[in-house]
Amino acid sequence: MANHPPAEIFVDESLVRRLLQEQHPHLADRPLRPVANGWDNYIFRLGTDYAVRLPRRLSAAALTANEQVWLPALTADLTVATSAPLYAGSPSEAFPWPWNVTRWFPGTAVSLQPRDRNVALAAPLAGFLNAFHRPAPPDFPRNPVRGVPLASRNDAVRGRLDSGMVPHAARIRELWEASLELPVWPGPALWIHGDLHPANLVGAADGTLQAVIDFGDLTAGDPATDLAAAWLVFDRTGRNEFRKSLGTQYDADPHVWGRAQGWAVCMASSLLANSDDHPGMYLLGSETLMEILTEGLDWP
Template sequence: MTVHRMPAAEVEVSVALVRRLLAEQHPDLAGLPVEVLANGWDNLVCRLGADLLVRLPRRAAAAELLAHEQRWLPELAGRLPLPVPAPVRVGRPAEGFPWAWSVVPYLPGDNAAHATLPDSEAAALGGFLAALHLPAAPDAPVNVFRGIPLVGRAEGVHAGLEHLADASDRAAALRVWQTAVTAPARTGPPLWLHGDLHPANILVDAGRISAVIDFGDLTSGDPATDLAVAWMLFPDAHRRSVLRRAYGRADDDAWTRARGWALVLALVLHTHSADSPLMAGIGERTLRAVLADDGRAV
């Protein structure tokens, strides 16, 4: 299995830097308490008082993703029925820090990876996706790995299949893939996509979906990429059907492609999450859901 280790920060990020940037650019926020919430692959995230977070990119690739959120989330947030982290303040490069940074709302909840959600939340997520998946702006981001025709992921899928130890799993996954990759491609204008909609980017609070986060991979294209979340979050076919009905626009071909995308993402996580038990677990559960799905229309 390929092991992916967290990349080193390309610039030094710290609470002290956050305080200096706030004091210079947003002095009305500078007196609030600042504490590290997460120092991850892409961003240093600090709690700022009770209601806000500060996000500083740790590397250039992350700065580009954060710029997508700054540009587009304020426009999209108003039509979405669940909270999203649209920036409330934008910071500029300063104090030796080379990139833009954001102050966003603190959205309560834990990631949905281990949540068991009722039908109402499957419907809520379907409604959220229906509201998001509208024709994208002409200058919307385009991602060469997401929202594309499934055939563009064929090489990675066949490589990922080799990492499945069980021969019956490999055979079943190959059947799913062949069905999905030969389904008719989507026609029509590219739609807005979250682009990275897995359970760790969905927050749950008191048994309900409280927010959808991490829109750095926001892109445009075939919504089947996002609809893969049905298998990533709901192991049972019934709740997937609830999501599909609430979404309302997934014909059988789109749903077949979505199952193919769920397989794509399951194999990626299975192959490349050796240092992340959380993501490896999401990959394994998604794979089991995909292989247990008989593919019949719901």
């Protein structure tokens, strides 16, 4: 069964060129070509320095709007580059939703390299999170599936575990139930990326982190959501280095890593149950599940 949602609007080079001519004419003459047709967005490369991202679905349009409103200020002082909008596109007669022009990063998607190489990402990714996980204002963009108490994801996770699509479901269920018993995040709602997996990380030529991309799930809440990257991105060696590099920022909550593993279960089960038409994402779910099973309840 294919789970990639169909596009609600068809976008090609001619439409993108028209939008650029109308709203950002100084960019409109650069070479343009499609490079990805993802879950939420069309992505075109514009010249050598830019990417154009346009929502494929109405539900993704709201995510694009959130990026336009919040990301420029949130990422201005970060030491790690991001896909924050450089030029914002507005709804128009040609295209009814917001769209963005961002930087193009020439590095390699971390999802395409072996996990044992990701240890070099541990320190810069930890630095990104320590800087990004700041208290959010009361009007932060709500997200029903990220940053929320794990119990709110229980029905979805149990449904996946009952579907037959998740290997070792009985043991994974035990680990999931253990995470549900932990206290919720006791601190203020912190800004979170919300979807911090290897396909949203770009590696530099020297093996370190070039950029963090795709903030469509941007919200605030429990930072354990992003700390699930310990299992999504790293093997045990890298995970230990990642935790060490984070320092003491989360030490006030002794349960943060237990919930982070719960979030890793939530995300891995989603990848396994919903990526049968995307082998790379299915493999990510499978590898993450093995990391979770290997570690069990051995939280720091």
